Amino acid sequence: MPSYRFMVTAIDAIGHINAVLGFSEALKAAGHEICFVHREKHRHLAVKRGFQFIPFDETVWEANLDEVMLKWLDTLSFKFKQDPLQRFLEKSPNENEGFRAQGLFFVIMNKAIDRILSDKNNKFDALLVDLAAPFPALHKHPVLWFPLLSSAALQLYPSGPPYASGYSVHSDKSKWEEFRKVIRDGHSEIARSMQGNLDAHGLSHIRFDPAYWHDEPQTIGFYHYPADLDYTECGPRKSNWHRIDCLVRKPDFDTDFVIPENLKDKPGKLIYFSLGSLGSADASLMQKFIDILSKSPHKFIISKGVRGDQLKLGDNMWGENYVNQIKVVQNVDLVITHGGNNTFLETLYHGKPMIVIPYFYDQFDNAQRVVDKKIGFRVNLYDLDEEYLLNCIENVFNDNEIQNRVKAISQNMRNSKSLSNAIKMMEKQIEQKSSS
Structure with a gap:
């Protein structure tokens, strides 16, 4: 089988980066050459895995994207504590500024990718990208590209509940179209920014839709979601998308986690x-959550985050701003998570039950899927109850059926051949393009 050279990249968000790294590890194991293309601060991720690395041209960063995203978060943080429908029904005076900042995030990233692909010294047989939106650079250059959708799979099922709604597949369908309209209206500012960028590149036929976000595959695309949780009861998914049950990356550090x-x-x-x-x-x-969990009879590992130095942990806790998450998940009894798809699937892969506290977007869908599939509990920020959260913890440990269902999903993810089949599909597409 011939060996191909893949350029791999993702938006500058940890979950998306981790997903493409997991995919890339499998491509490398299949004999292919991986060139991870990203910001210089992520070079170590390529070095650790034996990938080549090409840094983005930092001069395109007209703004500090980390600060841009934190500003967006701070501007809208009160919104993230509302019911998903309510948060988009009314706009606060400074909300558009936050969405303009998010739009800038995508425009700058597109410019950085375009410069890499425009450099005649860079030769790739194909691209593997997790970009969460249509990017003009992919359509401008002739190289074959495969999108990876590493957020929740619901957006691929037009007949299912609306993406980012957190609605159950069993919920009242009369509310579904209302939510789609509200989320489109709520994202009108970022939609103008994204569509304007597409139009400026002569790509007005490609439409940015805030109810779906992703770009349609050039040939085929892949999404990361286990078969046991997939939304197959919602009718056919969008064409040319293929499921991969398991894309769990290697741990960031090889050292074992010690309590x-x-x-x-x-x-x-x-x-x-x-x-x-x-x-x-x-x-x-x-x-707020640390104060609640400090009242639990259990002990906690806390991923404190970028502002972790401001936090005061309880006596039953240990934490750092950044923890070696996969090694930690392997050694705990329960995961309490925001429900981001990367953490969500790493938790399932390692057979751990979870309580999901969704913060935004597809996290609501994953939280509801946990409930619908009876593998854990959902806790909402907009009706947060201290006693309920603490009871959920005890209910997980007292429910053997939850434990057994999660273990079965883990086993099925581990036994799946979907990743190796995906690589064969990509190889076939590259071969066909080369021969034509």
């Missing part, structure tokens, strides 16, 4: 708590 000294002699189960890279930046929200 910290201050927790070794504490009673109770060991629980991991993380609200993800963006959710954890809401320091007041993090402290």
